[in-house]
Amino acid sequence: MGFAQVGAESGWRTANTISIQEEAEAQGIELKFTDAQGKQENQISAIRSYIQQKVDVIAFSPVVETGWDAVLQEAKAAGIPVILTDRAVDSEDTSLYETFLGSDFVLEGERAGEWLVENAGEADTNGDGTINVIQLEGTTGAAPAIDRAEGFATAIAADPSIEVTASQTGDFTRDGGKQVMEAFLQADDTIDVVYAHNDDMGLGAIEAIEAAGLEPGKDIKIITVDAVKDGMQALADGKINFIVECNPLLGPQLMELAKAVVAGEEVEPRIVTEETTFTQEQAKEALPDRQY
Ligand code: GYE
Numbered sequence: 001m002g003f004a005q006v007g008a009e010s011g012w013r014t015a016n017t018i019s020i021q022e023e024a025e026a027q028g029i030e031l032k033f034t035d036a037q038g039k040q041e042n043q044i045s046a047i048r049s050y051i052q053q054k055v056d057v058i059a060f061s062p063v064v065e066t067g068w069d070a071v072l073q074e075a076k077a078a079g080i081p082v083i084l085t086d087r088a089v090d091s092e093d094t095s096l097y098e099t100f101l102g103s104d105f106v107l108e109g110e111r112a113g114e115w116l117v118e119n120a121g122e123a124d125t126n127g128d129g130t131i132n133v134i135q136l137e138g139t140t141g142a143a144p145a146i147d148r149a150e151g152f153a154t155a156i157a158a159d160p161s162i163e164v165t166a167s168q169t170g171d172f173t174r175d176g177g178k179q180v181m182e183a184f185l186q187a188d189d190t191i192d193v194v195y196a197h198n199d200d201m202g203l204g205a206i207e208a209i210e211a212a213g214l215e216p217g218k219d220i221k222i223i224t225v226d227a228v229k230d231g232m233q234a235l236a237d238g239k240i241n242f243i244v245e246c247n248p249l250l251g252p253q254l255m256e257l258a259k260a261v262v263a264g265e266e267v268e269p270r271i272v273t274e275e276t277t278f279t280q281e282q283a284k285e286a287l288p289d290r291q292y
Contacts, residue, residue: 001031001258002050004060006087007038009139009172010200011228015292016061016086016248023251029258038139038171040064044071051078057258061086061102064141072096081261085254087143094269098261101253101271103246105144109151111244111277112195112223117159119241123221124161125192131159134184135167136177136205138197144246145169148197148225165191170201177201181208193221199231199243206239217241227278229290235283243283245275248292 001024005017017033024031032050036042040063050058051074058080062068068089075082076096084100091097116123116131124131135152138145149167156162166184170176177196184191185208194209196202202224206216216222216239224231227245234240253271260267278286 001029002046002053002055002058003031003033004043004046004050004058005033005035006043006061006063007035009038010198010226011230011292012198012200012226012246012248015228016250018292019249019251020254021251023255027255027259029255036063038063040067047071047075051075051080054078055080056262057081057083059083059085059254059258062089062143063087063139065090065143065146066141069093069096083254083257083261085250086248099257099267099269099271101250101257101273103144103273103275105147105246106151108144108225108244108246108275109148109153110155111151112148112225112242113152113155115242115277116156116162116193116195116223119221120159120162123193125219125221126190128190129161131162131192132165132188132190133162133193133195134181134188134191135164136180136194136196136201137167137169138172138201140169142172144225145172145197152195164195170196170204172198172200174200174204177204178208179204181205182211185209185212185214191220193223196222196224198246199224199226199228199234199240202240203230203234206234228292229287232278232283232287232290235278235280236287238280241280243278245277247273247275
């Protein structure tokens with residue numbers, strides 16, 4: 001298997017990489033692994049090199065949604081099956097890949113927004129009747145950034161007092177979240193809620209909020225996605241208010257799918273990962289057994 005990974009931008013990504021590497025070894029699959037450092041052109045050249053090396057199967061997690069048709073056509077022409085994992089491509093020709101294994105990111109965004117609608121009263125931290133939300137977006141053009149924004153917007157439309165007043169990318173990194181949040185805090189003193197597309201950006205925002213002399217989780221409510229250990233710890237500590245889970249442990253299912261595809265078996269075109277959500281109380285219970 002040739003696997004073209006996005007990079008090492010977050011705790012989620014690290015857990016995902018470990019899951020893939022460990023499971024390949026456990027199942028006796030020879031894994032050629034590359035880290036694209038967040039760049040689509042690096043992923044494309046990794047995929048081209050896997051085609052040249054005539055691997056049996058290519059799997060990858062596309063950095064962004066668009067711009068994959070040419071390289072996927074090359075793989076198809078070479079007779080090498082492709083499996084998409086974690087993130088999707090927007091190619092109209094679905095014969096370019098065998099299956100897509102990963103989360104429903106729109107649903108994740110909806111779950112984040114629904115929690116806010118249900119907890120709108122307590123989220124209005126300055127009591128002015130409107131709930132001003134700052135959105136920290138994932139990587140521009142990435143499926144989870146696009147879909148988590150869309151799902152959230154759909155859910156909060158149920159309550160006209162909730163409004164996303166500013167939205168900017170923090171590139172799914174802790175540093176990115178911190179920097180964007182610092183700028184937002186300087187420009188606006190009416191922020192009630194931060195909705196971060198992943199835990200790492202939320203954790204960066206916490207640093208910025210504390211540096212500004214405010215209390216994260218109280219003065220400003222924080223909602224994130226992923227539920228990696230550091231995020232869950234911050235949730236249990238009361239600094240994050242709600243986390244929507246996104247499961248990175250895709251290795252076992254990916255390797256099973258790869259074997260089936262290489263054996264010429266039909267596989268389901270879309271396999272959705274099962275996920276849950278966590279409140280502060282639930283995080284305290286779940287933390288001791290959390291694997292990642
Ligand atoms: O939520 C984020 C990571 O594609 C689901 O990418 C993944 C996202 C995940 O960097 O932390």
